[in-house]
Amino acid sequence: MMSFIWSLIIGGLIGWAAGAITGKGVPFGIIGNIIAGFIGANIGTWLLGSWGPSIGGFAIFPALIGAIILVLIVSLVLRAFRS
Secondary structure, eight states, X not given: OHHHHHHHHHHHHHHHHHHHHHTOOOTTHHHHHHHHHHHHHHHHXXXXXXXXXXXXXXXXXXXXXXXXXXXXXXXXXXXXXXX
């Protein structure tokens, strides 16, 4: 149970960092950050592999890069629907 909570915290931090780096907000606040962190970690690991330091089951650098890619894609899609 504690590892699940730790993964939620790390996933949220990765999603928050991706939003802060890109300057784009993730919809749904902290839950959106957690989702972006988890999905971004999967995208980053799929694209770049699992390298660098690992915390809470996430390889930090690929997860952050994947989350940044995800945040940029989501912001482009949301902007297209708003226009």
